[in-house]
Amino acid sequence: MSSNIISLKLTADFFAERANRSLDRYNYSKALRYFKRAGEMEPKNPSHLCNMAGVLGHLGKFSESNEILMNVLKKFDDNAAECHYYLACNYVYMDLLEQAEEHAYLYLRKDPKGRFAKDAVEILEYVAQDLNHPPLTEDLNLEEDEKTILHEQARTMMEEGRFQQAEKLLSQLLEDHPDFIAARNNLSLCYYYKGEIEKAHQMIRSVLEQDPCNIHALCNLAILYYQQQELEELSALLKELRKIIPLQYDQAYKLGITLGVLGEHDAAYQLFKKMSAYAWRLDFHLYHYCAVSAFNLGRYQEAKKYWKWVQREDPESPIAPYYLDWIESGQTHREAPYYYQVPHHYQESKKKEALQDSMERDPFIRSSFLWALRHGDRETKLQVLQAFEWLGDQEVIEALKEFVADPEQEDDLKQMANFVLGTLGYAGSNQPTIRWRSSWKEVVNCLRDRLTGEEQEAAQQLWTEFIQARYPNVPIIRKPKAWAAALEYLITPTSYKELAQSYSVSAQTVKKNVDTIREK
Known part of the structure; x- marks a missing residue:
C-alpha cells in the first residue's frame, strides 16, 4: 500500500515564526520554547539566542537571560557587542550596579557610536551617582573625530535630499580617508539618487573589493540591479541576501528595507519581527516597517496592530493615522512604501509653495x-x-x-x-x-500658455540676455504683460495691435519695450 503521508520539514525558521506569533499574543512562555527549539536547530545563529535572552528578560528571569548573553559573547565576541548593553540593562533591574557599569562601559568601548550609546552613557551616569564616584565616561574617548563629524553631516544632507552637497563632502572625505567604507557606501547612494548609475556601480564595486561581504554594499548593488532590470544578477544576489544573518542592528535594518523594496515582503517581515522580538526599547521606526511588510503581505490586522503602536509612541506624526486610514477605508490594493514618511502625490496644478515645501521636507521627491x-x-x-x-x-x-x-x-x-x-x-x-526679481520672472510666466516650447526657450534666452546686459540698470517692470508682449513680438510674426489687445496693454507701450530690448 502506497503512503499518502506528506513529510513536513520543521526548520529553525518555522519555530522562530511560531515564537513570534506567540510574542504577538504576549505568550512569552510558549515563545521561549519555540525560540529554544530554533536555537537547537541553528546553534550558530546568535539571533535565536538573543531572542531567548530577550524573552527571559520580559519574564523577569534575568540570571538565565544573562547566562545566554554571556554565551553569545564567548562565541561571537566583538560581533555581538550589543549583548554588553543588554547585560547592563539586566543588571540594573537586578540592582547589581557594579556589573551594570562594567558592561555598559564595555559596550561603549566596543561600539562607541552604536545605537545604544546614549542609553549606555545614561546607565553609567546613573550608576556613578548611586555608587558615589565619577562616571566612567570620563575614561572613554567619546569625542567624535573630524572624520566622523563630517560623515554625519553628509548623512544628514542625504536625509534632507541635498545629494549634490553630500557628494562633495563625501568625495573630500574619501580623498583624505580612502579606506572609509561607510563613506563609500553613502557616496554610492548619492550617485544613485542623482541618477549617475555607472558611478554608483563603480563605488559599490570598490567597497566589495575591500570587503566582499559588506551588507550595505550588497544591498545597494541589489537595488541597482533592480533599477536597471538586470534580473539574472538580481536573482542570484537575492538568493545570497536571504541567507544572511545580520549581527548588527543597522545591518539588519538595511537588509530588511532592501528586501522589502525588492518585493521580498515575507523575508523583510520575518527579519523585522525578529528584530522587534529582542528590541529592548520600543523603536517606532522598526514597528512601522513591521506594519509595512505585514500590510504588503495582506496581513492587515497585524499591520493595524503595529501602526497603533507607532501612533502611541509617535503621537505627533501623521504617518500611523495615514496608513491606518488605508486599512479602515479598504485601500488594500495599494502597496505601502518602505520609508518613514507620508507619501506625497503632487499634481501639476499644485501651488509653488506646496512644491517648495515638499522638496525641502521630502528627500525622495x-x-x-x-x-x-x-x-x-x-x-x-x-x-x-x-x-x-x-x-x-x-x-x-x-x-x-x-x-x-x-x-x-x-x-x-x-x-x-x-x-x-x-x-x-x-x-x-x-x-x-x-x-x-519677482517682476522679471513674471514677464516669462506671462508667456507660458501663449508660446510653443521652442518659442518659450527663445524668449527666455532673449530676456536673460537683456537683463544681464542692462544690469544693474534694468528698467523698472511695472507692467509685466507689456514686456511679455514685447518679447512675443520679437519671437513671433505678430502685429503690435494684436498683441496689445491680447495682453490688454497699449500698442505704444509694447513698441517702446521692443525698442528698449533691441537696444540692450
Whole structure:
C-alpha cells in the first residue's frame, strides 16, 4: 500500500515564526520554547539566542537571560557587542550596579557610536551617582573625530535630499580617508539618487573589493540591479541576501528595507519581527516597517496592530493615522512604501509653495526630480527645469550646472537650464551674479500658455540676455504683460495691435519695450 503521508520539514525558521506569533499574543512562555527549539536547530545563529535572552528578560528571569548573553559573547565576541548593553540593562533591574557599569562601559568601548550609546552613557551616569564616584565616561574617548563629524553631516544632507552637497563632502572625505567604507557606501547612494548609475556601480564595486561581504554594499548593488532590470544578477544576489544573518542592528535594518523594496515582503517581515522580538526599547521606526511588510503581505490586522503602536509612541506624526486610514477605508490594493514618511502625490496644478515645501521636507521627491532631469524624456526634463525656477537653493544650482556641462543633453534644454540658472542668480563665471526679481520672472510666466516650447526657450534666452546686459540698470517692470508682449513680438510674426489687445496693454507701450530690448 502506497503512503499518502506528506513529510513536513520543521526548520529553525518555522519555530522562530511560531515564537513570534506567540510574542504577538504576549505568550512569552510558549515563545521561549519555540525560540529554544530554533536555537537547537541553528546553534550558530546568535539571533535565536538573543531572542531567548530577550524573552527571559520580559519574564523577569534575568540570571538565565544573562547566562545566554554571556554565551553569545564567548562565541561571537566583538560581533555581538550589543549583548554588553543588554547585560547592563539586566543588571540594573537586578540592582547589581557594579556589573551594570562594567558592561555598559564595555559596550561603549566596543561600539562607541552604536545605537545604544546614549542609553549606555545614561546607565553609567546613573550608576556613578548611586555608587558615589565619577562616571566612567570620563575614561572613554567619546569625542567624535573630524572624520566622523563630517560623515554625519553628509548623512544628514542625504536625509534632507541635498545629494549634490553630500557628494562633495563625501568625495573630500574619501580623498583624505580612502579606506572609509561607510563613506563609500553613502557616496554610492548619492550617485544613485542623482541618477549617475555607472558611478554608483563603480563605488559599490570598490567597497566589495575591500570587503566582499559588506551588507550595505550588497544591498545597494541589489537595488541597482533592480533599477536597471538586470534580473539574472538580481536573482542570484537575492538568493545570497536571504541567507544572511545580520549581527548588527543597522545591518539588519538595511537588509530588511532592501528586501522589502525588492518585493521580498515575507523575508523583510520575518527579519523585522525578529528584530522587534529582542528590541529592548520600543523603536517606532522598526514597528512601522513591521506594519509595512505585514500590510504588503495582506496581513492587515497585524499591520493595524503595529501602526497603533507607532501612533502611541509617535503621537505627533501623521504617518500611523495615514496608513491606518488605508486599512479602515479598504485601500488594500495599494502597496505601502518602505520609508518613514507620508507619501506625497503632487499634481501639476499644485501651488509653488506646496512644491517648495515638499522638496525641502521630502528627500525622495527631491531625488526623483534629480533623477528625472538626467533620465526623463524631453517633456519631463522641461517640466523639471520649470519647477527648478521656484526651488532656487544651492542643490538645484549644482544640478543645473552639471546638466549644462553634460555633453549628452540637448542644446536647447541646456539653454533652458542656463536661463533658470540666471533667474537663480548664477550667470556663469564670466557674468555678474544677479538675483532675479519677482517682476522679471513674471514677464516669462506671462508667456507660458501663449508660446510653443521652442518659442518659450527663445524668449527666455532673449530676456536673460537683456537683463544681464542692462544690469544693474534694468528698467523698472511695472507692467509685466507689456514686456511679455514685447518679447512675443520679437519671437513671433505678430502685429503690435494684436498683441496689445491680447495682453490688454497699449500698442505704444509694447513698441517702446521692443525698442528698449533691441537696444540692450
